[in-house]
Amino acid sequence: QKEVEQDPGPLSVPEGAIVSLNCTYSNSAFQYFMWYRQYSRKGPELLMYTYSSGNKEDGRFTAQVDKSSKYISLFIRDSQPSDSATYLCAMTGTGTASKLTFGTGTRLQVTL
Amino acid sequence: GAVVSQHPSRVICKSGTSVKIECRSLDFQATTMFWYRQFPKKSLMLMATSNEGSKATYEQGVEKDKFLINHASLTLSTLTVTSAHPEDSSFYICSADSGRTPFEQYFGPGTRLTVT
Numbered sequence: 001q002k003e004v005e006q007d008p009g010p011l012s013v014p015e016g017a018i019v020s021l022n023c024t025y026s027n028s029a030f031q032y033f034m035w036y037r038q039y040s041r042k043g044p045e046l047l048m049y050t051y052s053s054g055n056k057e058d059g060r061f062t063a064q065v066d067k068s069s070k071y072i073s074l075f076i077r078d079s080q081p082s083d084s085a086t087y088l089c090a091m092t093g094t095g096t097a098s099k100l101t102f103g104t105g106t107r108l109q110v111t112l
Numbered sequence: 113g114a115v116v117s118q119h120p121s122r123v124i125c126k127s128g129t130s131v132k133i134e135c136r137s138l139d140f141q142a143t144t145m146f147w148y149r150q151f152p153k154k155s156l157m158l159m160a161t162s163n164e165g166s167k168a169t170y171e172q173g174v175e176k177d178k179f180l181i182n183h184a185s186l187t188l189s190t191l192t193v194t195s196a197h198p199e200d201s202s203f204y205i206c207s208a209d210s211g212r213t214p215f216e217q218y219f220g221p222g223t224r225l226t227v228t
Contacts, residue, residue, distance in 0.1 A: 043116075043220050100158075105153075
């Protein structure tokens with residue numbers, strides 16, 4: 001079993017839709033949960049991070065963490081074609097310079 | 113925000129030659145740098161962790177004699193792929209950690225290596 005599971009997609013939605021991206025994990029030591037966006041042939045860009053359980057909102061993006069279920073989500077409201085990218089979840093423990101454990105990434109396509 | 117650069121962005125080399133990739137943190141000092149490899153439609157695979165002035169720590173299955181990592185300063189790490197073969201063709205990405213919090217890793221734009 002992989003430490004982090006993420007549906008690779010692709011996920012295709014019309015412009016304006018609400019997108020839900022999810023990851024499950026098995027390591028209960030993970031405390032920091034991140035979402036990265038990666039455009040084709042580019043490096044990942046940090047979108048949001050959450051510490052422990054709870055919700056965090058930033059503009060059109062909302063990140064949720066449910067540690068009891070070992071389940072994290074990223075919601076994108078009013079999706080735009082520019083949101084088309086691969087979204088990777090990542091997790092780490094509490095130490096600084098901790099290794100990140102990534103999901104496989106979900107490829108999202110927002111169509112006009 | 114913090115910026116990490118990589119050079120070159122793309123390189124093509126012949127089988128048997130060596131290739132050096134540079135990773136620089138442009139506006140902050142990176143206590144730790146990480147090197148990843150990414151295959152098409154796959155996630156990032158951590159290859160090694162490097163700290164300035166010390167030997168890199170390689171992940172299981174990564175050949176340290178083939179992928180030489182040098183972290184000469186707090187703003188520069190290099191990855192040298194020695195005696196490259198076609199199976200080494202991949203997208204190599206570095207990240208730099210400012211050391212402030214576990215999630216503050218900033219990624220470079222990646223280097224596409226093609227070995228012919």
